[in-house]
Amino acid sequence: MNVTWNDAVAFCQWLSRKEGQTYRLPTEAEWEYSCRAGTTTRFHNGDDPDALAEVGRVADAKGRKSFPHVHEMEIVEPGPGSFTAPVGSYRPNRWGLHDMHGNVWEWTGDWHGDEYYAHSPRDDPRGPGEDTVRVRRGGGWNSYPLYARSSFRNWNAPWSRCVNLGFRVVREIRSPASDDGARHKGG
DSSP, X not given: OOOOHHHHHHHHHHHHHHHTSEEEOOOHHHHHHHHHTTOOSSBTTBXXXXXXXXXXXXXXXXXGXXXXXXXXXXXXXXXTTSSOOOTTSSOOOTTSOOOSSSSSEEEEEEEOOTTHHHHSOSSSOOOOSOOSSEEEESOXXXXXXXXXXXXXXXXXXXXXXXXXXXXXXXXXXXXXXHHHOOOOOOO
């Protein structure tokens, strides 16, 4: 947590060199696809915001009455209910991925564009070519369920650093056909 987009990209580059594999941040579309794990509901465990706490560290869904703005939440002292939880503290989605909702917002590799999805390719959109802010997804430990939905989009400048902002990496896997450059064509 507390990692800029630039830091996350530098880590992926370092890990790629170290491992001899290609690591990168997921695209926004890859992130949402992975979060949903084949579901079409608001959260990978259904539509009930009160049930979200079963699968991720988020602010209490009912807390909106007490704290109309998440930035006004008072955390008296660090304890089991404040800040981040260790990875794997909550049930994973159907594909075994933990913490897709809550805990920390996660950087993606994409630039943000308000109108991008109105004109993007339907399959595996890669985000606009450039903009001023990068996309983050998933919500953080201090986010209400509204902001932790599978489809919710947020953004920050690449140099932004927040206590509720982190990342996960994607390792690209080469297909056997791409390793030798051969393409198979049926005939």
